Amino acid sequence: TSIGTRSLKENTIGSHNVAVGYESQKSYNGEADSHNTSLGYKTLQINTDGKFNTAIGHESLANVESSNYNTSVGCNSLYSNKAQLNNSFGSNSLYSNEQGTDNISFGSYSSYKNVSGIENLSIGNNSLYNNTSNYNVAIGHNSQFYNQTGQNNITMGCNALFTSSNTHNSIAIGFKSQENIPIDTSANISIGSYSLQKSRALQNDNIAIGNESMREKMYGHKNISLGSYSYYGNFDNGSRWYGDSNISIGYESMYDTSSNFTIAIGEKTLKQTSTDSNVAIGHESQFVNTD
Numbered sequence: 001t002s003i004g005t006r007s008l009k010e011n012t013i014g015s016h017n018v019a020v021g022y023e024s025q026k027s028y029n030g031e032a033d034s035h036n037t038s039l040g041y042k043t044l045q046i047n048t049d050g051k052f053n054t055a056i057g058h059e060s061l062a063n064v065e066s067s068n069y070n071t072s073v074g075c076n077s078l079y080s081n082k083a084q085l086n087n088s089f090g091s092n093s094l095y096s097n098e099q100g101t102d103n104i105s106f107g108s109y110s111s112y113k114n115v116s117g118i119e120n121l122s123i124g125n126n127s128l129y130n131n132t133s134n135y136n137v138a139i140g141h142n143s144q145f146y147n148q149t150g151q152n153n154i155t156m157g158c159n160a161l162f163t164s165s166n167t168h169n170s171i172a173i174g175f176k177s178q179e180n181i182p183i184d185t186s187a188n189i190s191i192g193s194y195s196l197q198k199s200r201a202l203q204n205d206n207i208a209i210g211n212e213s214m215r216e217k218m219y220g221h222k223n224i225s226l227g228s229y230s231y232y233g234n235f236d237n238g239s240r241w242y243g244d245s246n247i248s249i250g251y252e253s254m255y256d257t258s259s260n261f262t263i264a265i266g267e268k269t270l271k272q273t274s275t276d277s278n279v280a281i282g283h284e285s286q287f288v289n290t291d
Helices: none
Strands: 018-020 037-039 054-056 071-073 087-089 104-106 121-123 137-139 154-156 171-173 189-191 207-209 224-226 247-249 263-265 279-281
Parallel strands (some): 037 054, 054 071, 071 087, 087 104, 104 121, 171 189
């Protein structure tokens, strides 16, 4: 079935195809039982023998030649695609994809610059916008926006892991969680709005759970914080940016500290401290400890 000027123009033996729109499936001349569906201006225009493709929207899947099993819905979605088993929904989603396979994108400009990355899932406008890597899950507007080479990341929330270009093996869940991490981090887990928001490069193996947990802690490794505002840090005081191997459990525990190898359990325990190797358990235990 063809409706539109030059739609299915060169087809001779292909069957079970539906082409609607100017030059839709214009070049197809492949085998029978091809089962392609295209709706829109120049959709599947240069496809010659690809099968089981669905393209809906202006120039959707416009450059497929012989690939199979792709679905694209939206203006210019999967525009450059020459691979197979990709699904894109949204204007310009997976626009630059050429060799990448098994990708799923929902949202305008989602996975826009992906060329060869495989097995990525992006849901939300601009999610994984700059991605060229593999095995990432990004859900939310601008989620993993600047990621390029980072792999095995899971993010959920607007601007989650927004800035980093090569973070690996990390999980960020919540509004602006790990938003400002720049480069070279791995294995961080943050759950909660603004958790680990201002973390910097080379800060690895941290776990922050709770609203604004470790929000302004700039540098440190192997820390665990559990509770709203736990191990918060102090952006205006550079001496509070650092700390390794601490455990902070409870609301505002170790809120404003620069300690190492310290354990604080309880609301506001060790809230302000600058000494190392302390253990404090109980509400406001060692609230201020600077000796």
